[in-house]
Amino acid sequence: MPPTLPPLPTTVVGSLPQPDWLIDRDRLGHQFPPRVRAAELWRIPADHLLEAQDDATLVTIRAQEAAGLDVIGDGEIRRESYSNHFATALAGLDLDHPGTVRNRSGLDVHVPRVTGELRRPSPVQVEDVRFLREHTDRAVKITVPGPFTMAQQAQDDFYGDDRLLALAYADVVREEIADLFAAGADIVQLDEPWLQARPEVAKRYGVEVLDRALAGAAGTTHVHLCFGYAAMVAERPEGYSFLPELADVPADAISLETAQSHLDPATLAPLRGKGIALGVLDLSTPEVETPEVIADRVRRALDHVDVDKLLLSSDCGLKYLPRAAAAGKMRALAQAAAVLRTEL
Numbered sequence: 176m177p178p179t180l181p182p183l184p185t186t187v188v189g190s191l192p193q194p195d196w197l198i199d200r201d202r203l204g205h206q207f208p209p210r211v212r213a214a215e216l217w218r219i220p221a222d223h224l225l226e227a228q229d230d231a232t233l234v235t236i237r238a239q240e241a242a243g244l245d246v247i248g249d250g251e252i253r254r255e256s257y258s259n260h261f262a263t264a265l266a267g268l269d270l271d272h273p274g275t276v277r278n279r280s281g282l283d284v285h286v287p288r289v290t291g292e293l294r295r296p297s298p299v300q301v302e303d304v305r306f307l308r309e310h311t312d313r314a315v316k317i318t319v320p321g322p323f324t325m326a327q328q329a330q331d332d333f334y335g336d337d338r339l340l341a342l343a344y345a346d347v348v349r350e351e352i353a354d355l356f357a358a359g360a361d362i363v364q365l366d367e368p369w370l371q372a373r374p375e376v377a378k379r380y381g382v383e384v385l386d387r388a389l390a391g392a393a394g395t396t397h398v399h400l401c402f403g404y405a406a407m408v409a410e411r412p413e414g415y416s417f418l419p420e421l422a423d424v425p426a427d428a429i430s431l432e433t434a435q436s437h438l439d440p441a442t443l444a445p446l447r448g449k450g451i452a453l454g455v456l457d458l459s460t461p462e463v464e465t466p467e468v469i470a471d472r473v474r475r476a477l478d479h480v481d482v483d484k485l486l487l488s489s490d491c492g493l494k495y496l497p498r499a500a501a502a503g504k505m506r507a508l509a510q511a512a513a514v515l516r517t518e519l
Contacts, residue, residue, distance in 0.1 A: 178314045178361070182519055183473075183487050183512045184245040185505075188399055188430060188454070189318040189366065190257055190492030191238070191250030192501050197231045198255075204495055208256035210286040210328050211273045212263050216255055228253045229306065236310050238502055243509030246314045246362060246486075249303050257366055257492060258320035258328060264299045265347060267291040267333065274330020279372040288330045289340065295347040298354040308359035317360045321367035321398065322348045323377065323384045328369070338380045345387035356393040364397040364430065365389075371400050374416035382420055389425045397452055399430035401491040414438060419445035428452050432490040433472065435459045440476035451480045454490035455511075456504045461496055463503035469511035482519065487512050 193200065199216050209216075219227040235250035254260035263270055267289055274288035300317055307315040322344035326337065334340040348365065355363050365388065370377040389396055400415060415438075421429050428450030432438065434457040443451060455472040457464065473487060487508060493501040 178312065180245055180314060181512075182483070182516050183485055184314075185487045185509050185512045186244055186246035186316060186452070187239070187248065187456075187489045187505060187508075188401070188452075188492050189248060189251050189364065190254075190494035191235050191248075191252070192494060192496055192498045193250075193252055194231050194234070194498070197227055197252070203255075209259050210256070210262070210276075210284055211259060211270055213255045213259070232303075232306060233310055236307065238498075239505060240311060240313065242502060242505035243513075244313075244505055245509075245512075246316050247307065247311045248316045248318065249307050251318065251492065251494070253303065257318065257494075258325060261299050261320050261351070262287055262325050262328065264295075266294040266296050268293075268329075269332075274332070276328060276330060279369070286328050286330055289333045291333055293340075293343040293347055295350055298358075299351060301354050301358045304355050304358040304360045314361040315359070316362035316364055316397075317355055318364045318366055318399070319348060319351055319355070321365035321370075321385070322388050323381050324367050324369040326384075327373055327376070337376070338383075341380060341384045342387055345384045348388040349390060349392075352388070352392050352396070360394060362395045362397060363392070364399055365426075366399045368399070368401050370417045371402060371415055377417045378420065381417065382424055385421075385424045385426070392425070395428075396426045397428045397430050397450075398424065398426045399452070401430075401432045401454070402436060414442050418442065422446055422449060428484065428486060430454065430486075430488060433476065434490050436490075440479045443476060443479045447479075447481065449481075450484035450486065451476075452486040452488040453480070454488050456489040456493075456508060458490050458493060458496060461500035463500060464507055466507050466510035466514060469507055470514050473511065473515055 232252045268287045269290045273285040325344045326341035430452035432454040
């Protein structure tokens with residue numbers, strides 16, 4: 176049985192700061208997140224890297240527990256970016272001769288080049304879930320790059336149709352979700368920032384792709400949308416360009432950014448009846464908000480969401496923050512939730 180969660184359970188979106196002894200954080204912070212492999216970023220030799228990543232993940236688990244979070248993730252410590260770890264583990268790709276796409280900042284970046292039928296030779300993140308499950312007694316969440324986003328971050332030299340490419344990614348993601356729940360995940364989250372970045376494409380088949388990926392999921396699922404890492408994308412629009420469309424997607428909760436973007440909480444009204452993971456940590460600054468500031472961000476939204484289905488989270492991943500700042504923000508989030516629970 177999954178652990179019983181309190182009202183307003185707390186979590187973070189996914190990534191947390193990786194130790195500088197593990198990965199070159201300076202280089203990581205001065206380039207856009209890699210879409211192909213970037214082994215040169217790791218400071219540990221390949222034959223010791225897995226052990227080092229396990230050690231760093233354990234530190235990250237303990238940091239979340241110490242902060243008081245209710246749902247624990249692996250911090251994506253083993254990944255160079257949120258998407259490339261999974262996306263480059265598939266068959267049907269030529270990674271030695273990558274393609275290019277224009278990213279959401281308008282720059283051409285190297286991406287996986289699809290040259291054959293996409294397949295998943297073996298589960299990608301099952302061992303990550305097992306490690307989490309072994310080292311915490313709290314609810315555990317694992318994140319997977321969403322199929323729409325992976326399709327937008329690939330060069331298609333095989334399918335000849337962007338919708339068919341996205342549906343192929345949905346099939347491998349659906350298989351992975353099944354294995355992750357079987358391994359002990361309480362929540363599986365699909366990260367889909369490109370639904371916001373490419374709304375004109377998303378409105379053609381984004382819901383269809385998510386429906387296919389989430390079909391038959393055996394546990395709680397979330398879909399995360401954001402406006403990009405604060406360290407990489409400073410400008411925030413006033414609202415989401417693809418949001419009401421998610422009302423009928425078979426995910427239990429939609430994870431959204433509201434702190435840095437100052438999102439009007441009335442925007443959430445079309446998602447009534449669905450869970451919301453409310454992003455209330457501003458990641459554009461290392462300054463740690465007070466619990467009262469965070470609580471006020473939550474209070475603004477309470478009239479527009481189903482409170483019994485509300486989770487409290489970060490806007491996006493905390494990967495690019497200093498470790499002390501990330502720890503402080505997580506602690507303040509847990510303290511804000513404690514205050515708010517007395518008001519329910």
